[in-house]
Amino acid sequence: MLKLIKEVLRVGEATLPYPFEPIEQMPGFRGKPHHDPEQCIACAACAIACPPNALNITTDLDQGFQTWSLFMGRCIYCGRCEEVCPTGAITLSPDFELAVMNKQDLYERADYKLASCRICGTYFAPIKEIEYAAALLRQSGMSADALADTLSLLEVCPECKRKNDVPKMVSLFQKEGSDVQR
Amino acid sequence: MFSDKPTSQVVAEQSKYSIQLDEQAGQLKAKLLKDIHRSIYVYRIDCGGCNGCEIEIFAALTPLFDVERFGIKVVSSPRHADVLVYTGSMTRSMRVPAMRAYHAAPDPKICVAYGACGSSGGIFHDLYCVWGGADKFIPIDIYIPGCPPTPAVTIYGFAMALGILGQKLKATHHVQGEDEHVLPHYPQVPLALRVDIEREARRMAGYLYGKQIAGKFLELFENDPKHVEQNVQSYLDQQDDPRLTEIMNRLTQNYRTHQGEK
Numbered sequence: 294m295l296k297l298i299k300e301v302l303r304v305g306e307a308t309l310p311y312p313f314e315p316i317e318q319m320p321g322f323r324g325k326p327h328h329d330p331e332q333c334i335a336c337a338a339c340a341i342a343c344p345p346n347a348l349n350i351t352t353d354l355d356q357g358f359q360t361w362s363l364f365m366g367r368c369i370y371c372g373r374c375e376e377v378c379p380t381g382a383i384t385l386s387p388d389f390e391l392a393v394m395n396k397q398d399l400y401e402r403a404d405y406k407l408a409s410c411r412i413c414g415t416y417f418a419p420i421k422e423i424e425y426a427a428a429l430l431r432q433s434g435m436s437a438d439a440l441a442d443t444l445s446l447l448e449v450c451p452e453c454k455r456k457n458d459v460p461k462m463v464s465l466f467q468k469e470g471s472d473v474q475r
Numbered sequence: 476m477f478s479d480k481p482t483s484q485v486v487a488e489q490s491k492y493s494i495q496l497d498e499q500a501g502q503l504k505a506k507l508l509k510d511i512h513r514s515i516y517v518y519r520i521d522c523g524g525c526n527g528c529e530i531e532i533f534a535a536l537t538p539l540f541d542v543e544r545f546g547i548k549v550v551s552s553p554r555h556a557d558v559l560v561y562t563g564s565m566t567r568s569m570r571v572p573a574m575r576a577y578h579a580a581p582d583p584k585i586c587v588a589y590g591a592c593g594s595s596g597g598i599f600h601d602l603y604c605v606w607g608g609a610d611k612f613i614p615i616d617i618y619i620p621g622c623p624p625t626p627a628v629t630i631y632g633f634a635m636a637l638g639i640l641g642q643k644l645k646a647t648h649h650v651q652g653e654d655e656h657v658l659p660h661y662p663q664v665p666l667a668l669r670v671d672i673e674r675e676a677r678r679m680a681g682y683l684y685g686k687q688i689a690g691k692f693l694e695l696f697e698n699d700p701k702h703v704e705q706n707v708q709s710y711l712d713q714q715d716d717p718r719l720t721e722i723m724n725r726l727t728q729n730y731r732t733h734q735g736e737k
Contacts, residue, residue: 308541312634316627330649334657345591345598365644366594366608369622372683380657381690390643392619392632396610398642399594399618403649425657432659433666 318387323370325388328363328401332382335359335405335419339374339383348374357407357416365391365399380425410450412457417450493612494577503583507557508616511637514546518556519589520576522609523599524563527623528590532560535626547633553579558636561609564592564599570606577613585636588615589629591622598622661693663700668733669693672726679722688719692726703730 309316318324337350340361347367351360374383393399407416408423427444435443446454496504519532535542536549550556553576561573577586588609591597596607609615619632634640661669672692677685695706707727711720 307538308544309539311540311627311630312639325644331652331655332657345600364595366588366618366620367591367597367600368620369591369598376682376686381660382657389621389625389628390631390640391621391628392617392635393642393644394617394635396594396615396618398644398646399620401647403651405651421651421655421657425659428657429659432662 318389322387322389323372323385325365325386325391326363326368326370326374326383327386327388328361328403329382330361330403332380333361333403333405334380334382334421334425335361335403336379336422336425337361338377338379342373342377344371344373345369352407354407354416357409359405359407359419361403361405363401365401366396408448410453411448412453413450415450415452423447494574494614496614500582504585504616507583508585508636509638511557514548515557515585515633515637516548516550516555517558517560518550518553518576518580519560519562520553520573522561522563522569522573522593523566523605524590524592528562528593531621531623531626531629532562532589535629537626540626540630542630542633545633545637545639553577554581556580556584558585558587558633559613560587560589561593561613561615562589564596564602565606565609565611567604567606570612573609573613585617586613586615587617587619587632587636589619589632590624591620594618594620661697664693664696665733668696668730671729671733675725675729676722679725680718688722689726692723692730696730703727 335350340346340348340350345367347364347369349362349364351362352358353360370385372385375385391399405419405421408418408420409416427447430440430443449457519529521529532549534540553559557580559576559580563569565573577584586609588594592599593609595610596602596605599605600607606612610618617632617636619628621628624632631640635642673686673689676689676692679685680688691710692707695710696703699706704727707723711723714720
């Protein structure tokens with residue numbers, strides 16, 4: 294008996310005091326994805342990568358808004374959103390205390406404004422995404438002429454781009470004197 | 476991505492099956508949630524899960540986490556239970572057993588949706604044979620998300636049910652402000668080098684860690700473009716990790732190739 298008590302004293306207490314004291318998480322622990330809404334460009338890369346569709350992007354073309362949303366009830370903490378995020382807006386935090394009484398508290402939303410096309414005026418892509426693309430092009434070391442040319446195309450919706458491309462191509466072919474009819 | 480319309484129709488269809496609490500049961504339940512002055516007996520119902528949640532529930536019973544110190548005990552019959560824990564994405568064939576367990580438990584009872592699947596159907600939410608979460612027809616009081624919830628998450632969820640801890644997560648809604656701009660990271664790193672480093676790191680270390688390692692290398696470059704190799708070496712000495720050293724050395728080789736081309 295005395296031996297047992299000695300052994301118990303030697304081993305000490307194994308139980309973690311968790312709910313009364315904070316618990317230490319291992320490095321590399323994947324918890325709640327932390328979204329920095331100001332760093333996000335609403336490019337939807339995370340929504341495409343998310344295996345359980347916890348991340349969603351919905352586009353409201355009438356109001357000109359793109360809504361990013363995260364439903365924590367579905368997240369499986371795989372980290373694919375962190376992997377694909379081009380701006381580092383999403384990182385998996387060690388935050389794990391996510392239980393809620395009300396299901397609505399599991400939702401996180403962020404609204405982003407859409408840019409309207411320079412030609413037809415319809416909404417087509419988030420303003421921040423276009424700005425980011427322009428900044429990347431500037432950084433990539435393009436020549437000034439090519440850059441100005443590309444930047445003017447950035448603010449045009451895909452539909453208008455297609456419409457503009459046809460006459461451009463025709464004129465290009467005619468200039469080179471090739472057979473367009475063929 | 477799926478539009479909202481079909482989902483809401485499905486929910487509307489399912490709601491006719493959902494259990495409605497009568498007034499008295501609701502009051503009793505609210506009282507029970509407010510202050511439980513006794514041990515709680517837990518019955519867990521696996522409604523088509525992968526068993527990950529069960530493993531974590533039993534991990535929470537081990538001496539390391541020991542939920543029995545709060546009087547939480549797992550029982551083998553719903554007739555003894557105060558708390559019903561629904562795990563799994565609620566498959567079509569588990570709906571009736573889930574309802575039977577619910578009706579077998581004495582009132583008032585607390586229902587917990589456990590894990591990503593129990594809260595919403597999780598990764599299986601759009602399968603043909605899945606109802607998508609216990610809350611589709613069972614009145615759920617506490618949602619414990621996680622895939623699976625670790626023992627600490629489990630303890631937190633039950634501590635919330637017992638009123639020891641409060642809820643931390645709140646719904647947020649951000650609206651884009653006037654002055655929000657995002658600039659690319661690492662403006663000093665040439666684009667070709669950056670692409671090369673990121674590709675090589677991902678090839679060596681896999682998807683998430685590759686990005687983190689490449690990010691560290693590019694950060695060292697960004698901070699001091701003239702002494703990249705020395706800084707990488709001192710970082711590696713600090714970390715003392717042979718796998719990291721191998722990958723970082725490869726990245727340094729790529730960097731040298733780029734410098735040579737210049």
